[in-house]
Amino acid sequence: MRKVAISAAATSKFTKATERSIFDIAREPCIEILKSHGSKDVDAVLFSTCATEQYGSTIISEMLGIKPKMSQRVDNLCNSGTNAIATAYSLIASGLCDSALVVGAEKTHSEGNRLVWDVTRGSFNFPVHWASMFARSHMRRFGTTEEQMAQVSVKNHKNAAKNKNALFQKPVTLKEVMESKMIAEPVKLLDCSAPCDGASAVLLLSEQRAKKNENSPVWIKGIGQQTNGASFASMDDLTALQTARRAAHDAYEMANVKPSQVDVAELHDAFTILEIMAYEDLCFAQKGKGGKFAEQQQQEIAINPRGGILGCGHPVGATGVAQVAEITLQLSGKAGKRQVKDCKTGLVHNLAAAGSSATVMVLGT
Amino acid sequence: MRKVAISAAATSKFTKATERSIFDIAREPCIEILKSHGSKDVDAVLFSTCATEQYGSTIISEMLGIKPKMSQRVDNLCNSGTNAIATAYSLIASGLCDSALVVGAEKTHSEGNRLVWDVTRGSFNFPVHWASMFARSHMRRFGTTEEQMAQVSVKNHKNAAKNKNALFQKPVTLKEVMESKMIAEPVKLLDCSAPCDGASAVLLLSEQRAKKNENSPVWIKGIGQQTNGASFASMDDLTALQTARRAAHDAYEMANVKPSQVDVAELHDAFTILEIMAYEDLCFAQKGKGGKFAEQQQQEIAINPRGGILGCGHPVGATGVAQVAEITLQLSGKAGKRQVKDCKTGLVHNLAAAGSSATVMVLGT
Structure with a gap:
């Protein structure tokens, strides 16, 4: 099978709701990518979004002056961006394309923030409702504490303060998280991410194309995906x-990488409890020990160095792309102030609503 | 590269607007496919639609009791279905998946029937406006006649009358087409397809999986795609x-097939002029001779045996899938009353709005 590289990555500033169109938002990181790529020769344009505008990939292509072979929009809620990157990977690995631009973009008030399709949730149809159930279950079974969850928020906001593109630019204290407004017990305001406007893009190339490029590429070494169902029930x-456990297993196996080899990871932390569960699902911590893992100040794995979803904001269709973009920048030594030292193996963990689907990717130099 | 087979295909009855949900419509052909497949072991579910409902692929997966690795919605207007099949092909050819269910579905009043993004069209923003410009240009330059265009409608309605799933079940005469209401000169009502409710699904398998199956599979031998831009200008x-010319060139080359070897073809005939242009773009006829080609009663290539879009109706996201489903049934000898004799090589030609993107696929036994 053909190897696939990520040769460029760019993320724009995530902001509160603006009047900009989804296309205007999406265009921004693409222009940066095309400048660094030095060419408009792109075989596929994949547009990840939950916005309802039709035909966006072709509109973006035209805005950029690109005439790709293939262009399409991809949607799978919060998992859209990583799905689009898995698609781009397969287009190149299969030989149908030699290059693919993946752009994720979202406006704050896009569709998809209410889980209206799932009647098993009754009136508990906001994401925070299931986060509350996850948190309660984890606390009851393993003794995980609200303070441990709050630690995740503290760490990610601290990291976000070093990322000029993050929505939140100020660190928060443990006390501030613990005293923030209760949303759905035990989940407080600062345990939650915020929807926002934002876009991110990555350029994938075939091995042959990547080696022509002067940048030292980052390789996609493993991809695991698993869908459960649309209902919480x-x-x-x-x-x-x-x-996530199944996706992680498959991604590690495909990459021939062990959890202990991961140097830097972007985990889906739309709520703090999700990052704690991810520690366990990815085998960074033993089952039930995720809360303890969150307490450690000097973790062996740098987790969510850009600030995660909690610190950066959650432009749904852009999030998965922004995660991959961050790991790409980290592994190529271009992460600036937030650069993790000596990282060679990176991981991306992304989820759609309530973990109904998950993607895990292993990237490496 | 791994070979990819289409091992099952099903299309539901295309109807006028109903009260059924998009998911209810989409589910129907999938159930038929899963029965013939005899297993719910499906690695990917790709949902092609222009409907704005979010997260449809996961909802459909749950309705069907499938837990795929990957599920996502794909949109590229009328080209969505063929894009989804190209994606499924690459997921399997790359080794990420061994099987993929592609389902296309649409409701009559889905988004995407007005080209609101293209200000270069001024107030001429319905598809019939550009069909009228194509028709006028072809008539002026090559002497193509309104009767030749009408012949396409007569042929496709005649074929549709043999297809119980087609929206239109009655043949029309040349006189009826010529005397039908003028919509945008010279395009008349019976030169136009009609939006409708409908769904179609195909199951793609890796070579290894396909050979375990008792059905003799149809292989995807070539795929060509090209995007121009979102604007008519x-x-x-x-x-x-x-x-379409570029997509055809690439598909023929990948399949190592000449136009003269094609036995049966599904061409995008949302308007009669598009089928005439397709004859030329696919090199079935010389440039300018498409009108003459339409007049021939005994064509060497069986074109649009299911009735095409003119006869079957145009459920936008389902159309590309239905085209591939038809060629699959034809090549596997399962097309019933409309079976084309001794066909071994088939072709699918699909377009998005105004030919702004095109897909050509070559299938073979």
Whole structure:
């Protein structure tokens, strides 16, 4: 199979709701990518978004002056961006394309923030409702504490303060998180991410094309994906996401990488409890020990160095792309003030609503 | 590269607008496919639609009791279905998946029937406006006649009458087409397709999986795709679609097939002039001779045996899938009353708005 590289990555500033069009937002990181790529020769344009505008990939292509072979929009809620990158990977690995530009973009008030399709949730149809159930279950079964969850928020806001593109630019204290408004017990305001406007883009190249490029590329070494179902009722364990566990297993196996080899990771932390569950689902921590892992100040794995979703904001269709963009920048030594030293192996963990689907990717130099 | 087979295909009855949900419509052909497949073991579910409902692929997966690795929605207007199949092909050819269910579905009043993004069209923003410009240009330059265009409608309605799933079940006469209501000169009502409710699905398998199956599979031998732009203003020749010409060139080359070897073809005939242009763009006829080609009663290539878009109706996101489903049934000898004899090589030609993007696929036994 053909190897696939990520040769360029760019993320624009995530902001509160603006009057800009989804296309205007999407265009921004693409222009940066095309400048560094030095060419408009792109075989595929994949547009990840939950916005309802039709035909966006072709509109963006035209705005950029690109005439790709293939262009399409991809949607799978919060998992859209990583799905689009898995698609781009397969287009190149299969030989149909030699290059693919993946752009994720979202406006704050896009569709998809209410889980209207799932009647099993009754009136508890906001994401925070299931976060609350995950948190309660984890606390009851493993003794995880609200303070441990709050630590995740503190760490990610601290990291975001070093990232000029993050929505939140100020660190928060443990006290501030613990005293922030209760949204759905035990989940407080600062345990939650915020929807926002934002876009991110990455350029994938075939091995042959990547080696012509002067940049030393980052390789996609493993991809694992798993879908469970659209309903919360189909979950049999509220303390772990089976989708993420399966995706992680497959991604590690495909990459031939062990969890202990991961140097830097972007984890899906739309709520603090999700990052704690991710520690366990990705085998960074033993089952039930995620809360303890969150307490450690000097972790062996640098987690969410850009600030994660909690610190950066959550432009739904852009999030997965922004995660991959961050790991790409880290592994190529271009992460500036937030550069993690000596990182060679990176991981991306992304989820759609309530972990109903998960993607794990292993990247390496 | 791994070979990819289409091992099952099903299309539901295309109907006028109903009260059914998009998911209810989409589910129907999938159930038929899963019965013939005899297993719910499907690695990817790709949902092609222009409907604005979010997250449809996961909802459909849950309705079907499938837990795929990957699920996502794909949109590229009328080209969505063929884009989704190209994606499924690459997921399997790359080794990420061994099987992929592609389902296209649409409701009559889905988004995407007005080209609101293209200000270069001024107030001429319905598809029939550009069909009228194509028709006028072809008539002026090559002497193509309104009767020749009408012949396409007569042929496709005649074929549709043999297809129980087609929206239109009655043949029409040349006189009826010529005397039907003028919509945008010279395009008349019976030169136009009609939006409708409908769904179609195909199951793609890796070679290894396909050979375990008792059905003799149909292989995807070539795929060509080309995007021009979202605006009509970027077209430099109104008598040919450069996107389709390029896609055809690439698909023939990848399949190592000559136009003269094609036995059966599904061409995008949302308007009669598009089928005439397709004859030329696919090199079935010389440039300018498409009108003459339409007049021939006994064509060497069976074109649009299911009735095409003119006869079957145009459920936008389902159309590309239905085209591939038809060629699959034809090549596997399962097309019933409309079976084309001794066909071994088939072709699918699909377009998005105004030919702004095109897909050509070559299928074979």
